[in-house]
Amino acid sequence: MSAPDPQDPGDYPDPAMLRFLRRLVTLLTTVMIAGVLMILVMLVIRYRTTRAPLPPVITLPSGEEASAFTQGPDWYAVVTEGNEILIFARDSGKLRQRISIEHD
Numbered sequence: 001m002s003a004p005d006p007q008d009p010g011d012y013p014d015p016a017m018l019r020f021l022r023r024l025v026t027l028l029t030t031v032m033i034a035g036v037l038m039i040l041v042m043l044v045i046r047y048r049t050t051r052a053p054l055p056p057v058i059t060l061p062s063g064e065e066a067s068a069f070t071q072g073p074d075w076y077a078v079v080t081e082g083n084e085i086l087i088f089a090r091d092s093g094k095l096r097q098r099i100s101i102e103h104d
Contacts, residue, residue: 055093060086 014022060066060078064086068079075096077087085099 053090055090058088059093061095 054071054076058066058076058078060080063082064078064084065081066078067081070077070079071090074090075087076090077085079085079101083101083103085097085101086095087097087099088094089096
């Protein structure tokens, strides 16, 4: 029978300290990955629930009917069936701008 090869790690059991360090590194890696995931989840939840308040009622000029709606930080806009975009101030609800959409 031949003598064990010192270069072959399979022939010798791992020292107790080396097993401890392997487990510690694995545990710390797992905790770090979980922490990063938790931070990402918290950011997504925070930005998903932050919405600008809307007025309870949007009053359109007479004869106008809404077909679409969008909003910005201090304004909201309504696209009407008459092919116009009506931009309102968020704080006062007053009509800021009226944009006509042209057809080809």
